[in-house]
Amino acid sequence: MQPNTNLVTHDWLNEHLHQPNLVVLYTQMDNPVTGKQEDSPSAYIPNSQFFDFETEFCDLGSDLPHSMPNETRFSEGVKKLGINDESVIVIYDNKGMYCAPRVWWMFKAMGHQNVYVLDGGLPNWLQQKMPSVANLIPASKKGGFTGNYDSRCFVTAETIIRHLDSLIVLDARSEGRFKGTQQEPRKGLRSGHIPTSINLPFTDCIEDMNLKSRDKLKAIFAELGVAKDKELVFSCGSGVTACILALAASEAGYKHLAVYDGSWCEWGASSYLPIE
Structure with a gap:
């Protein structure tokens, strides 16, 4: 990871995959026009959890799609993913560079600074024949994340x-x-x-x-x-x-x-x- 950047490379992530405070989040979104759910990929980066910003991390009371949730809803959801204030978060998506920055910005808005986007996402990871697994993982324990929303x-x-x-x-x-x-x-x-x-x-x-x-x-x-x-x-x-x-x-x-x-x-x- 280079200083003063919001990105990590595939090599960096591969080297740090088993770092204790690292949390890897996968995200994808439905077709924005038809609403049809996209197929899940056949492989993921090891130790990845799903971050669902369309139906979980969103304002359910809004008539607009995937609006930013309030501080309490966001923090409670993030705790369920085992994320702490000290966690280093890396986000990737199924298209390379598409909806992962949305999740990055949500964490930034909640005051979490150690959050990064994987440059090139899953497609580049798989192209470079990095290690992969068939499934996402569930959270193993509850985290202690405390969001501080910056309006x-x-x-x-x-x-x-x-x-x-x-x-x-x-x-x-x-x-x-x-x-x-x-x-x-x-x-x-x-x-x-x-x-x-x-x-x-x-x-x-x-x-x-x-x-x-x-x-x-x-x-x-x-x-x-x-x-x-x-x-x-x-x-x-x-x-x-x-x-x-x-x-x-x-x-x-x-x-x-x-x-x-x-x-x-x-x-x-x-x-x-x-x-x-």
């Missing part, structure tokens, strides 16, 4: 409207969806984007299922004219791929970061929120 990490539509002149909104959706030339995949949503927002498709930050190098990410944000002292808010379809941009910005050295949890699922469905 600045997730913003609401009201916050964006109120501070639109002082913050920069970066939209992780495709260019077609951002410009309104491509129909939204979810029914009932308007086409377009939040006024003054900038389009940065999350795929622009990924190369061969890995996050692009720090130098390349710095160049991307510099080309967009994003100053280091600005507050950045990341949006997407439902608050998942927005976290890839949060991860990329953090790697590029940006500090004032937030995710719009409702994202286009909320903004696009509302008749009173302005669009361009």
Whole structure:
């Protein structure tokens, strides 16, 4: 693990797999459009547990998908996974770099700093013929995790409207969806984007299922004219791929970061929120 990074490599993880305070979390999500559950992979990284941010670590009272849960619900769920405040957490997903950053950002929002994303995820792990097992494991004991939620990490539509002149909104959706030339995949949503927002498709930050190098990410944000002292808010379809941009910005050295949890699922469905 290198200092000042939110990523770990496959080699690092393989070397530290049996470290006592290491917790490895696997996550995946259902198809965001159809809701159809994806098939489980045929192999996992040894000692992995499942982190379900769609039906367990979410706000069940919200009509928006996988919204951030409150501090109590999150902490109780994390304790069941055997996680402590001293735990070093590594998260990976089934696509390489897709929904693992969402889980990383949730832990960051809860004040846990020793949390990392496995660069390249499960696909690269298996390609490199690292050790694998057929099944995930259950937690062996209850942990002592104490979350400390930082409300600045997730913003609401009201916050964006109120501070639109002082913050920069970066939209992780495709260019077609951002410009309104491509129909939204979810029914009932308007086409377009939040006024003054900038389009940065999350795929622009990924190369061969890995996050692009720090130098390349710095160049991307510099080309967009994003100053280091600005507050950045990341949006997407439902608050998942927005976290890839949060991860990329953090790697590029940006500090004032937030995710719009409702994202286009909320903004696009509302008749009173302005669009361009």
